[in-house]
Amino acid sequence: MKFIRLATIAALSTTILAGGAVSAFAEEAREVTTDGQVEFRPAGEEDGELEVINPEPGPDVEIEPEIPGTTGPLSIVKAATMDFGSQVISNQDKWYNMVAEMQQLAGTEGDENKVPYVSFAQVQDLRGTNEGWDLQVSLDDFTSNTQNDTLTGANVTLIGSRVQYEGNTPENAPTAHEDGLVLIPNEGARSVLTAAEGQGAGASSVVWGDQADLNAQFADESVETVENKAIELFVPGSTSKDATTYTSTLTWELTSTPGADA
Secondary structure (H helix, E strand, O other): OHHHHHHHHHHHHHHHHHHHHHHHOOOOOOOOOOOOOOOOOOOOHHHOOOOOOOOOOOOOEEOOOOOOOOOOOEEEEEOOOOOOOOOOOOOOOEEEEEEOEEEEEOOOOOHHHEEEEOEEEEEEEOOOOOOOEEEEEEEOOOEOOOOOOEOOOOEEEEOOOEEEEOOOOHHHOOEEOOOOEEEOOOOOOEEEEEEOOOOOOEEEEEEEOOHHHHHHHHHOOOOOOOEEEEEEEEEOOOOOOOOOOOEOOEEEEEEOOOOOOO
16 A cells, blocks of 8 residues: 555656656747727717818817718818908999908907908718718809899809818828819809819818918908908999898708719
8 A cells, every 4th residue: 555655656746747848848938919909980970079170270269060060971061151241332343352251269259359260161071981072062143132133243263272181191182173263153063172082081171261361461450351362252343233232152062972073
């Protein structure tokens, strides 16, 4: 019986020694790899409202979406409002610069804390499909409720523009309209910003106006009205005009199919 116990101990000792011998020949682990993952999905109503991204450079202002509560995944968040001011009735052909849009300085209240700002239209594409899109605008007649109720022959010209794309890949930026684009009332929509397939993901703006020029006018006490010279209204001298306010509607439409130029 004493002999059996000694034999068992000897067997256990042999097993432990064998295990130690095996571990001594294992390779050292000095470098390993593991996996990381993130999944993105299109933005929706449940993800909250979109925020306007201000074009740069410019003063720090707060700009609300054109339609409060706008959500993704493909939306117009800002469009230009065009006011051509108060003008003297004339029998000559006239071109009128747009009155600069005023925006509220961040963290302030009251009209006294508003400053002139460039006009722009902004599209945010959060679909994640890179399908492209087309932003168009059309113009109605300038009309009133007086005897000469239509500014016959009037039109609006977008003299210059630039694109601001909030992305790190410049080739993904959309394309703006050609300089001198004329909006003729009731003659259909014109493309102002177009993203071909593979372009336009994220936030894109077409900007009208020179912020430095607007700042200089605003600082000049002799300037009564700050004008944005990139947007212009033409009214023929032969058009009869009543002493009243004529208004028009600009319709901005965003489609997910790129325009013909794309």
